[in-house]
Amino acid sequence: MKPRVFSAMQPTSDSLQLGNYLGALVQWVKLQDTHEAIYSVVDLHALTVTPEPETLRRRTRVTAAQYLAAGVDPERSLVFVQSHVPEHAELAWLLSTYTGMGEAGRMTQFKDKSAKVGEAGTNVGLFTYPILMAADILLYDTDLVPVGEDQRQHLELSRDLAERLNTRLGEGSVVVPDAHIVKAVAKIYDLQEPTKKMSKTATSPKGTIEILQDPKQVAKNIKSAATDSDSVIAFDREAKPGISNLLTIYSALDGRSVEQLVADYEGKMYGHLKVDLADVVVEYLTPIRDNAMEWIESPERLDSVLEEGAAKARGIAGQTLARLYDRVGLVPAAGRR
Ligand code: AMP
Ligand code: TRP
Numbered sequence: 001m002k003p004r005v006f007s008a009m010q011p012t013s014d015s016l017q018l019g020n021y022l023g024a025l026v027q028w029v030k031l032q033d034t035h036e037a038i039y040s041v042v043d044l045h046a047l048t049v050t051p052e053p054e055t056l057r058r059r060t061r062v063t064a065a066q067y068l069a070a071g072v073d074p075e076r077s078l079v080f081v082q083s084h085v086p087e088h089a090e091l092a093w094l095l096s097t098y099t100g101m102g103e104a105g106r107m108t109q110f111k112d113k114s115a116k117v118g119e120a121g122t123n124v125g126l127f128t129y130p131i132l133m134a135a136d137i138l139l140y141d142t143d144l145v146p147v148g149e150d151q152r153q154h155l156e157l158s159r160d161l162a163e164r165l166n167t168r169l170g171e172g173s174v175v176v177p178d179a180h181i182v183k184a185v186a187k188i189y190d191l192q193e194p195t196k197k198m199s200k201t202a203t204s205p206k207g208t209i210e211i212l213q214d215p216k217q218v219a220k221n222i223k224s225a226a227t228d229s230d231s232v233i234a235f236d237r238e239a240k241p242g243i244s245n246l247l248t249i250y251s252a253l254d255g256r257s258v259e260q261l262v263a264d265y266e267g268k269m270y271g272h273l274k275v276d277l278a279d280v281v282v283e284y285l286t287p288i289r290d291n292a293m294e295w296i297e298s299p300e301r302l303d304s305v306l307e308e309g310a311a312k313a314r315g316i317a318g319q320t321l322a323r324l325y326d327r328v329g330l331v332p333a334a335g336r337r
Contacts, residue, residue, distance in 0.1 A: 003143040005035040005180075008042040008082070008136055009067075011059035012049060013200035015212035016066050018281075019188035020200070022252050023148030027182060029071035031146060037077035038140050038313060039067055044082050044089060045132060048125040061302055062292075066211055068305065069292035080309030082136065087317035091135035092128070094324060098164055099131050099157075108153060134158040138165075139317040141175040149186035150197060155179040169327040174320070185252050191225040194241035209249075209281060212289055219278035222246075223271075233265045233273060243270060250277050253284045 007028055009020060016025070028039055041063045046056060060081055067079055082088050104110075107130050114122040130153075137145055137158050145155055155177070162176040190196045192207035202208050206221050227242040235258050237244050250273070251258045265273050295302050326332065 002034065002036045004038065004140060004175075005031045005144045005146060006038045006040070006137055006140045006142040006177075007146050008040040008045075008133075009063060010042050010046045011056065011063040012046050012051070013210075014059060014062055015200075015210035016063065017198050017200050017202075017211070018209040018249065019148065019198035021070065021211060022185040022188055022249070023182075024146055025067065025070045025072075026185070026252075027146035027180060028067070031144070031180070032073060032076050035144065037072070038142075038316075039072055039077060039079050040082050040136060040313075041067075041080075042082040042133075042136065045129060048123060048129055050123075061299060062212075062296060064306060065292045065295035065302060066288075068295050068302075069288050070211075074305045074309070078309040078312050079305055080313045081306055084306070084310035085139075085313045085317050087139055087314065087321045088132065088135050091139055091317075091321055091324065092132040094328065095131050095134050095138070095161055096128055098161055098168075103157065103160070104128065104130065107157070109150065130154045130157050131161075134161045137177050138162055138174045139320050140313075141316075141320065142177045143175060144180045145177050146180040146182075148188075148197075149181055152179060152181060165324070169324070173324060173327055184248065188249065189241060189245040191221055191242075191245070194226060194245045209285075211285055212292060215282040215286060215289075218282055218285065222278040222281060223274045225274060227270045231270055233268065233270065234262055235259075243273075246273060246277055250280065253280050 005028075007024060009016070009024065028037065031037055041060050043056060043060050046059070051059070064079060064081070068074065072079060104127060110127055110129065113126055133154050134157060138161070145158075147155065159176055162174045165173040166176070188198045190198050190202055190204075190207035191209070192204050196202075198208050200208070206224060209218055209221060225242060225246060227246070228240050230240075233243060233247075234240060235244050235247050247258045247261055250256075250261055254261075256264070322332075
């Protein structure tokens, strides 16, 4: 049997951005060759930012469409919407009783997000968010979780919880998952503020490259990316974050190493590199964008992929939950062994 991979994204925008794509999706697609893959659109997680109902519904489908357009193959992998598999919320509750307050309180993403919205705007779901994420992962006896650098701490919590369950409830309760974080692309930075990560919810839209964006706008954003004033094309994350980020993106899409690119652009200006990179990015994203549009324009076809994915996911999740409910001492319900 192949080892299993699980990963997910939140439907919090009308388009994924290049960081989601390079940091995560590219790995998801690759891992299908060697792993049994399960990928989810985590709509319950997205509720923590209280979206408008219609917006959430639209973004959930649009996010799934982009997985498929990027090369997640529904013939080989499961693609489903988190809320279609109720075991996620159920296991999250169980795991919350194994999570210390202090442990949950140390999550830096919670601290950042709650600081941004203030105490009055912070809901408890934002606090317990990483526990739901652990439930997503542990339900499927996941071996490997491909994510970007920003998820490292959440993955550590999932591992700690898995080990705790195995200690308290007996070996074989759950599989302890490993993070799969590809260093070179684990953090793609904002084009305007290259010390901040590129994000779906960035302050300035000029700083992001969106998968579904109009190619002209993509090119414009790349050409107006912030770079330093010394105009030497070299990779130095600390001293030259802007050009280093562009080199990272260029290398990931074009296949040439960063060293090779630096050599090829020796003596040239930032402008040259930006013009070429804009072409590379547009050419790369155009077929993905077209393919995503096809999925978006045939919602029945998309929904049927998601329906089949959810049915199969429930088969696996139900068994894991039943095993854990039994081990913690819950009396089995009729129809649930
Ligand atoms: P999110 O948009 O927070 O749901 O993230 C979905 C996936 O994309 C996660 O695995 C993130 O770690 C990854 N990701 C998000 N932003 C970036 C970025 N700027 N660079 C690399 N990976 C990212
Ligand atoms: N928290 C992740 C993010 O914001 C999304 C996520 C939810 C996830 N559940 C997951 C990622 C399980 C990997 C595995 O990016």
